[in-house]
Amino acid sequence: GAVVSQHPSRVICKSGTSVKIECRSLDFQATTMFWYRQFPKQSLMLMATSNEGSKATYEQGVEKDKFLINHASLTLSTLTVTSAHPEDSSFYICSARARGHQAFFGQGTRLTVV
Amino acid sequence: AQKITQTQPGMFVQEKEAVTLDCTYDTSDPSYGLFWYKQPSSGEMIFLIYQGSYDQQNATEGRYSLNFQKARKSANLVISASQLGDSAMYFCAMREGAGNQFYFGTGTSLTVIP
Numbered sequence: 001g002a003v004v005s006q007h008p009s010r011v012i013c014k015s016g017t018s019v020k021i022e023c024r025s026l027d028f029q030a031t032t033m034f035w036y037r038q039f040p041k042q043s044l045m046l047m048a049t050s051n052e053g054s055k056a057t058y059e060q061g062v063e064k065d066k067f068l069i070n071h072a073s074l075t076l077s078t079l080t081v082t083s084a085h086p087e088d089s090s091f092y093i094c095s096a097r098a099r100g101h102q103a104f105f106g107q108g109t110r111l112t113v114v
Numbered sequence: 115a116q117k118i119t120q121t122q123p124g125m126f127v128q129e130k131e132a133v134t135l136d137c138t139y140d141t142s143d144p145s146y147g148l149f150w151y152k153q154p155s156s157g158e159m160i161f162l163i164y165q166g167s168y169d170q171q172n173a174t175e176g177r178y179s180l181n182f183q184k185a186r187k188s189a190n191l192v193i194s195a196s197q198l199g200d201s202a203m204y205f206c207a208m209r210e211g212a213g214n215q216f217y218f219g220t221g222t223s224l225t226v227i228p
Binding site for chain 1: 149151209218
């Protein structure tokens with residue numbers, strides 16, 4: 001079946017630095033990918049929709065300058081958390097929709113900002 | 115209004131018993147898809163089952179079945195013969211029309227007791 005690979009699975013960074021998270025569709029082309037944030041024991045919150053070749057669409061309340069999204073190819077979207085702060089610590093997960101109904105999810109990235 | 119409502123924050127079930135996880139949804143679009151995902155402690159989102167709004171029969175996938183009651187706008191997940199490995203968070207989700215965005219419920223934490 002379709003597979004979405006997300007890297008890294010876990011990252012610890014210092015406050016003020018930037019962190020890049022990659023999301024790849026391994027066996028299908030994804031013109032649209034989604035980035036979610038999940039706090040402990042809570043649901044997935046959609047942050048933005050990443051569109052290949054154009055600007056991402058951000059949900060209300062999500063800072064576009066803080067969470068930079070680039071969808072440079074049909075198989076790769078990246079989320080960069082810029083100038084990270086401890087409150088950015090969270091679980092970030094991407095998804096992509098192949099042909100058909102369902103969305104496939106990456107393995108998620110647990111970000112800890114110290 | 116919430117698109118997806120899951121009213122059970124936590125559920126317990128005895129091993130080998132069946133359990134029903136509740137999900138209600140809200141949409142005015144006649145065409146929609148309903149999904150259930152399992153999220154173990156590792157964080158990955160595992161697709162379980164899909165039900166289309168025009169599907170005449172309830173979806174089944176192995177030990178998973180979806181009790182689709184369109185008039186009541188409910189899409190409950192039934193897990194039969196529970197196993198210890200079923201302990202996880204379970205999320206109900208919906209996609210409307212031809213759109214790509216998924217709306218998630220707040221999840222239900224299922225614990226299978228030996």
